[in-house]
Amino acid sequence: MIFDEYTIKSLIRPVPDFPKPGVVFRDITPLYQSPRAMRMVADSLIQRYVESPVTHIGAIDARGFLLGAVLAYELNKPLVLFRKAGKLPADTLSESYTSEYGECHIEVQRDALHGGEQVLLLDDLIATGGTFLAAARLIKQLGAEVYEAAAIIDLPDLGGSRRMQDADIPTFTLCAFEENE
Structure with missing residues (x-):
């Protein structure tokens, strides 16, 4: 199937002032x-990733789980979940970050990676980059590396993809929305 950015963008609905005014x-x-x-x-x-050196798919809570599960299945790779604080059982590592909504925490199970893995991080969009950067710090703490961070949408006006690239995390998105779109 041929990728059509217009089709993808036309099916992404803008919802003004959700979850708070100005967003x-x-x-x-x-x-x-x-x-x-x-x-x-x-x-x-x-x-994009079928012949890459990716060893694991990292999916970010919660909309990243939708894509992460599909890619893990299709690429036959283990799925690593990055969840909001308190949602994972067993021993976890935690990172705090600031998002467009405020201070947040993300966790991963300590035994999810063992070192040397190449992780593809997935979420629905890149906004401020806080969640991706926190997940990348967790991956590094576990001895693995981020191969690339991928999302459906980039919101470049919020600076996340730039912050991630400044942190040496390659990024890939299928489309972008400027603030006034």
Whole structure:
């Protein structure tokens, strides 16, 4: 299936002032309700990473789980979950970060990686980059490396993809929305 950025962007709904005033939330629910668009997104990412040295798929809570599970299955790679604090059982590592919504914490199970792995980090979008950067710090603490951080959407006006690239984390997104779009 041929990737069509226009189709993807047209199915991402802007929701002004959600979850707080001044924020334009990019809702991917309509995209997931279109089997054609979902296949386009999944196939594009699968083709990008099918012959890469990625050893693990890291999925960020919660919308990253949707793509992460599909890619882990299709690429036959283990899935590592990065969850909000208090959601994972067993021994975890935690990192704090600041998002566009405030101070947050993300965790990963201590035995999820053992060192030397190449992790593809996935989420629905890159905003401020805080969640991705926190997950990358956790990956490093476990002795692994971030191969690339990928998302459906980049919000470049919030500076996240720039912050990630400044931290030597390669990024890839399928589309971008400027503040006024």
